[in-house]
Amino acid sequence: MGIEVEHLVGGYSQVPVLKDVSFSVSDGEVVGLIGLNGAGKSTTINHIIGLLTPIRGxxxxxxxxLKTDPAAYKQQIAYIPELPVLYDELTLQETLTLTMMAYGLDVEKTWIRAHELLKTFRLDNKLNWFPANFSKGMRQKVMIVNAFMTNAKVFIIDEPFLGLDPVAVHDLLQLIEEARGRGAAVLMSTHVLANAEKYCDRFILLNQGEVKVSGTLDQLRAAFPDVGGSLDDIYLALANGERND
Structure with missing residues (x-):
């Protein structure tokens, strides 16, 4: 079932940022949410995770x-924000334990998975550290571990590569592929278009709060026949208003 967004109109006031946005992400699919700063990507994500209430849609x-069963809705989501959010008074171990409890997970079994991820991201010897001790990249790795130790059906990932070293980027992309392989729906917003082009099944290109074009890379190429064939070329064409309808 994945993610279904239908005729979404919304924003941070009565003046909508999003204007009739519709798209879907199927189970076992990674979809890239692409657009300039201010295009509506974060606003879309904030509606999906329930931080904003749609005006319509x-x-x-x-x-x-979300309206009919908020608990069951949110239980499906694992979210990696652009800016890491951690509790200053909780150690890494306490942070992960809190997440396990919030999701109603078997703590003993989930710690097996958590330890695997901590080792992958070189955090396994930092369980007693507080957020003040972590660098920006380490904070981002904590958020990644926090998300991928769950059995979430939907992953919402917002600009995940900021602050990560190349090894961590590779490890994150492997986790995304594994999530897709076990049937999770993944929506990823990113400006790192080379990664998006390589790992996403489809793309949603937002511009000024509207879906300008969506589809596979081949479908995007057909929509932009007069530019180069890379996602970067198509993105620049969209930014410059050069789409050939």
Whole structure:
């Protein structure tokens, strides 16, 4: 069932940022949410995770609507924000334990998975550290571990590569592929277009709060026949208003 966004109109006031946005992300699919700063990517994500209430339109995750069953809706989501959010008074171990409890996970079994991820991201010897001790990249790695130790059905990932070293980027992309392989729906917003082009099944290109074009890379190329064939070329064409309708 994945993610279903239908005719979404919304924003941070009565003046909408998003204007009739519709798209879907199927189970076992990675979809890239692409657009300039201010295009509406973060606003779209904030509506999906329930931080903003739509003015109009509907959002469902796995066939569940946020309004009708908020607990079941949010239970499906693992979210990696652009800016890491950690509790200053909690150690890394306490942070992960809190997430396990919030998701109702088997703590003993989940710690097995958590330790694997901590070792992958070279955090396994930092369980007693507080957020003040972590660099920006390490904070981002904590958010990644926090998300991928869950059994979430939907991953919402917002600019995940900022601050990560190349090894961590590779490890994150492997986790995304693994999530897709086990049937999770992944929506990823990023400006790192080379990674998006390589790992995403489809793309949604937002511009000024509207979906300008969506589809596979081949479908995007068909929509922009007079530019180069890379996602970067298509992105620049969209930014420059050069789409050939």
């Amino acid at each position: 509907h959002i469902q995750l796995g066939g569940v609507d």
